[in-house]
Amino acid sequence: MQIYSEIIGNLHDPQWAGRTATDRVEYIELDQWTAQKSRFVVRSETGDEYAVALKRHVQLADGDILAHDALNRHIVAFRIRLNDVLVADLSALTGSPTDELLHTAVELGHAIGNQHWPAVVKGTKVYVPLTVDRKVMESVMNTHRLEGVVCTFQPGAEVIPYLAPHEIRRLFGGTNPECAEPHHHHHHEPVPEAL
Secondary structure, three states: OOEEOOOOEEOOOHHHHHHHHOOEEEEEEEEOOHHHOOEEEEEOOOOOEEEEEOOOOOOOOOOEEEEEEOOOOEEEEEEEEOOEEEEEEOHHHOOOOHHHHHHHHHHHHHHHHHOOOOOEEEOOEEEEEOOOOHHHHHHHHHHHOOOOOEEEEEEHHHHHHHOOHHHHHHHHOOOOOOOOOOOOOOOOOOOOOOO
16 A cells, blocks of 8 residues: 655645646545544545555645646545634733733633633634534633633634644644543632631
8 A cells, every 4th residue: 555645735726726627636534633643544535545644743734635646637635624613812801901811811711721621822812622512612601701702613724824733733633522531520628718
């Protein structure tokens, strides 16, 4: 079996986009977790098997091309399905007093951390991958009623351009529900009052 170790282009690049009109594109569907790996064996939509062993630090993107056969006008490309991302926007708080801003930031961190959700902070936005049902995430955020924090959901593909590779892995690489540990509530002993 041939082992593919390089990405040769992307269907969204101008030099490849024109070829999709004349060449047959065979897609390999990947979920967001497999797309973070550098080594895997996968079947395409036609049932062909491909062994992939990419170089370190190569980050797969939707439309990346694994193989091209110019003679037979055949392209093999990846189609990556990413989950949505919860975006907590704190930009409305930028003019707030420091103690209010710190209080809200810590409360948001507590809300996210207590659920064991990974997060990435970029500027005034906190990105949290959809690891449970959207309604559950909405309920958690609504329960905390964080003044000045606007929460929305965005498609993962729209968020990726703003992130570094290690941040992409944090949001989309470690959230496989099949591998996730069950959520444990932490029980704390009461703190004795000062005498």
